Amino acid sequence: MNETASTGILGFLALIVLLALVAGGLYGCPKYNVYSSRMRGQAELAQAQGNRMALVAQAGAEDEASIKRAEAAGRRVAGWVKAAKEGCAELGRTAPDEKKECEDMLIKDNLTFSVAHEGNQGVTLIIGAPANVSVPAKTNGN
Numbered sequence: 001m002n003e004t005a006s007t008g009i010l011g012f013l014a015l016i017v018l019l020a021l022v023a024g025g026l027y028g029c030p031k032y033n034v035y036s037s038r039m040r041g042q043a044e045l046a047q048a049q050g051n052r053m054a055l056v057a058q059a060g061a062e063d064e065a066s067i068k069r070a071e072a073a074g075r076r077v078a079g080w081v082k083a084a085k086e087g088c089a090e091l092g093r094t095a096p097d098e099k100k101e102c103e104d105m106l107i108k109d110n111l112t113f114s115v116a117h118e119g120n121q122g123v124t125l126i127i128g129a130p131a132n133v134s135v136p137a138k139t140n141g142n
Contacts, residue, residue, distance in 0.1 A: 080110040 084106035093102040 077107075080107050083110070 081103070084103040087106055088099050088102035091102065093099050
């Protein structure tokens with residue numbers, strides 16, 4: 001073979017390889033974009049599901065915490081009532097009207113201390129009609 005023919009055959013083979021690469025790129029790029037979009041969508045879906053599960057777990061924890069706080073408040077109030085009855089008995093307040101007034105005053109004192117101590121400004125707690133307390137919210141001007 002002469003040199004011109006072998007150069008022509010190499011050029012032709014190079015052209016065939018180049019056309020094969022271009023054709024592969026034209027076929028493969030859209031397929032890759034579809035695959036990439038699908039993978040990105042699956043990742044976003046997995047993240048959204050994880051976020052949802054975290055929110056559900058947080059809501060459950062908040063529910064459980066609020067139940068525990070309510071149970072603790074009930075125990076606290078029961079303790080205040082018991083202490084008020086014992087305190088009024090020790091003070092000698094045994095007449096029915098005097099005893100009731102003494103107990104209400106002691107319970108109100110405990111409520112006021114507890115609400116103020118926990119920093120719950122703006123909260124109104126009512127336990128029975130005579131024993132209630134309101135702690136006004138602090139304003140920026142005061």
